[in-house]
Amino acid sequence: MQKYKIVLLSGDGIGPEISEISKKILKKISKKHNFEIEIIEKLFGGIAYEKYRNPAPEETIDQCKKSDAVLLACVGDPKYDSLERELRPESGLLKLRSSLNLFANIRPVKIRKSLVDSSTLKKEIVENVDLIVVRELISGIYFGKPRGNITNTKIPKAFNTMVYDSSEIERITEIAIKIANQRNKRICSVDKSNVLEVSQLWRDTVLKVTSKDKNICLSNMYVDNAAMQLIKDPVQFDVILTSNLFGDILSDLAAMLTGSIGMLPSASLNNNGPGVFEPVHGSAPDIAGKNIANPIAMLLSASMMLKIGLNENEAAKSLENAVDRVLSKGFRTADLNDGSSEVLSCSEIGNKILDEI
Ligand code: NAD
Secondary structure: OOEEEEEEEEEOOOHHHHHHHHHHHHHHHHHHOOOEEEEEEOOOOHHHHHHHOOOOOHHHHHHHHHOOEEEEEEOOOHHHOOOOHHHOHHHHHHHHHHHOOOOEEEEEEEOOHHHOOOOOOOHHHHOOOEEEEEEEOOOHHHOOOOOEEEOOOOOOEEEOOOOOOHHHHHHHHHHHHHHHHOOOOEEEEEEOOOOOHHHHHHHHHHHHHHOOOOOOEEEEEEHHHHHHHHHHOHHHOOEEEEOHHHHHHHHHHHHHHHOOHHHOEEEEEOOOOOOEEEEOOOOOOOOOOOOOOOOHHHHHHHHHHHHHHOOOHHHHHHHHHHHHHHHHOOEEOHHHOOOOOEEOOHHHHHHHHHHHO
């Protein structure tokens, strides 16, 4: 029997609530599909800082490197905002991504048929939304140096550096091409080349790489226009290829097309080695501990893990189908409440999905 070792990082805020149900579901699904899944839980984020004064302890990172895949819930809490930057949970996240060389973040944005009325946008705008954001994840302004604060001036200053080299742009473009070739073969590269040199390099490099594949239809868009187009006419997009910062912002925006950020999964990958599968949302401190969070983004991330990370396609599909069946029966968490459905708690909707497997 095939055996897998995965690391589960429950993290902070709503993380433990949505992880609990994910564990139960992975156990059941592995039994049903005849494989074994060992779930190793490790501390990461604020909770790891509390114990080790380090949001990404070496032991956690090492265990992740040795695993077949990593399932991560979310990290962060306002109470850590005053810590030195490298001690904050979000810095742990950046360290995990760079330690595993996870340069490609894949964020599918697909409206589930039963949720077309849950979006804040009109049904006719969102009903056929099916796009993928391919975001560069370990370079750009989140990692660029120099960075810092200048305090010895009259007025305090702070600065960051948005930097890419062409090899970093080439490898993420290759990933976008691969994904686009499995879809409608259209890539929209999003940048700000009208004002930023780094974006001009991005645009030139994307053009150079994509022109080698005659099947790919490339378009370019400035990020401000892309934000507007995602709201105005999201169906025009197939694959959106963009940098770390722009991808971070645009994918949260795109999340609302699907009804809630609680619906959006993601996969962070490299060319070899384990990937990290995680919901797009953060730790939602405003609802943490209330058992009202939506666990579906985490469950769809687990489904991506089964498919991309473990090659268990049938199991992945069966989890996705279970989610769809529960939604089509009219069950919702509070974030998706359209006034006409039955609102369940996090654990209740989790158990409904479990029952469908
Ligand atoms: P957030 O995504 O945590 O929350 C934004 C809003 O969406 C909140 O109103 C929240 O209640 C709601 N929300 C998020 N996930 C939900 C879910 N599953 N079900 C129902 N509602 C949900 O973003 P934020 O408030 O900007 O950040 C909170 C903390 O999370 C911060 O510390 C931030 O740095 C961190 N963060 C972590 C990650 C990550 O772990 N990958 C990503 C983004 C933000």
